[in-house]
Amino acid sequence: MNTPVPGTAQEILCPYCLEVISYDEQQLFVRNDKELFEELRLDRRTSPLTLADTLHSAYQRCGNSGGGQAHYIPVPYLTNGSPLTVAMVGDSATGKTHLLTQMIAEIADGGLKRYGVQMQSVNPRDHQTFMTERVERLRSGTMLEHTRSAGEFAPFVDALLLTRAGGVTRPVAFFDLAGEDLRRTDALTRFMVGVDALIFVVDPLRALPMPYLDALRGQLGHTRGGDPAFQTVLDRLPRGGGQYLGVAAAVVVNKSDLVRFEPPVDRWLGEPPPPEREMAERFRMESQDAYAFLRCHTGQAWVSPFDSVLRCTLHFASATGSHDHEGRFPHGTRPLRVLEPLISVLAMCGLLDDGTEDGPAAVGL
Ligand SMILES: Nc1nc2c(ncn2[C@@H]2O[C@H](COP(=O)(O)OP(=O)(O)OP(=O)(O)O)[C@@H](O)[C@H]2O)c(=O)[nH]1
Ligand SMILES: [Mg+2]
Ligand SMILES: [Zn+2]
Structure with a gap:
């Protein structure tokens, strides 16, 4: 530091x-x-x-x-260069907290080292609390609770200092609000106006019509109408005069374990992380597949972030690898491809080198 x-x-x-x-x-x-x-x-x-x-x-x-x-x-x-803020977006129970927890767990395990990026905590005590209360809890097989409503302020849940091989360090802060808070349009969600990157979490239980998902859907059920939190957040962002929003964005079909036998989900879930040099191309291919998959099975509203944001990639991921049994994962969790959406937005924000010759990130273009 x-x-x-x-x-x-x-x-x-x-x-x-x-x-x-x-x-x-x-x-x-x-x-x-x-x-x-x-x-x-x-x-x-x-x-x-x-x-x-x-x-x-x-x-x-x-x-x-x-x-x-x-x-x-x-x-x-x-005191460590220009900070970057990342926020999770999605209605309640879409899996934002589990996904973010597994992303940070993988970074702590050295998941960004293959991209030449080292990490340090922004505040050692806050990071330790995050690791104990979230990461270790989930690894011990306990499902994480719904996020509590934030009241007046939305604090970031954890922040990391990421340092590239060339020595440039940037603080990255992660916001994870409760789904119901994201629908608010008051001061609590004002920070969204200045946020650098958004990770939109699509829940197959809400978005996809497959009858075999019916038993798991709960009260909310399936809808073609999109996630209300997506629209509220997209409406809040400054347009800056252009047709598209300038924020970096990734759309994640989370809980992909529930649809793991559907092509092309089956294929993507087995893919290793993209090498730096192929990142832009691999994310483009996955985005095409995920967009086609969503448009084939559900309404246009579910891909609204892609339609509104200039640089947006789409991904398949599973935070836990399986569905919980009464609040527990008896065989532990097996995160699948959770880091890719974050790698994509970090590349879009210039924090990773995506291996292309024309400088800052071709990812998402
Ligand atoms: N099958 C499956 N279930 C998941 C996955 N990720 C999360 N879940 C389940 O989804 C439910 C909600 O997860 P959370 O991470 O708390 O959802 P959230 O979006 O943070 O919800 P709020 O905090 O209420 O906004 C929990 O029952 C998790 O077990 C996944 O990858 N696969
Ligand atoms: Mg949550
Ligand atoms: Zn302030």
Whole structure:
């Protein structure tokens, strides 16, 4: 992690209120054992190593709280280059939390190393909490709970520092709201206006008509009308004058284990991660197949992100590899192709080298 040099602070957007914020040593806090924020006074006489270690777990209070809820941003988020925000989108129970958990688990296991990317946590304690409460829980075979409604602010659930082989580091923060919150159009979802990448999660139990899925659908049932959260979020994004939205996007047919015998799902689920040099081409092929699959079986509304966003890829994935049995995965979980949608949006945002000669990411074009 970079140790910030006074007077060189870069202006970035606060991920919560979207106002400009820059690193300010006078606004630092640490969290105590009771999870309360306490002011941090830096002693410049401490050794650079100790200072760097203190700052790694420090927070800065955003000065734009303006009567609303005070919010705190991890210092490494403000001092390591231009941050990137990624949000999961989909109605309740589409599998956003399981998918994001498995994505971060695979990154923690070194899943981005084959693309020359190293990871570090933005805040060690928050990352450890995420690993214990989500990743280890799921790996022990316990289904994760529905995400609680966020109230006034949507905090990111985890954030990582990703460093490319050339040495460029960027903080990446992940948002995972409850499905019902994503339908809100108030201040809670305002951060969506400034988000860099969206991962739209399609639930086969809602989208696909196959009769063998009926027993698993629950009360919500099948609909050709699309996911209401997709439309609310797409409507919220700034158009910037053009016909298409400029955000990076991936549409994931999640829970693909439920339709694993349908072609071409069967074929894609067995595919290994794409090598860097073939990434753009492989994602293009998968996108064509997934688009055709969705359009063959369901209404146009389910592919609305692809129709509205300029750079969008489509993917097949399964967060858990199988359906839960009364809240448990007795044989553990077996994530399938969960990292690909994230790799795709990271490439679109210039964080991965997609191996093409014309510089920033040809992925999604
Ligand atoms: N078969 C199958 N079930 C899955 C998969 N991923 C998630 N599920 C199930 O889908 C249900 C909902 O998962 P969540 O990840 O909590 O869904 P969510 O979209 O975060 O829901 P909210 O937090 O309410 O918005 C759980 O019962 C999971 O077991 C998958 O890949 N395959
Ligand atoms: Mg959730
Ligand atoms: Zn703020």
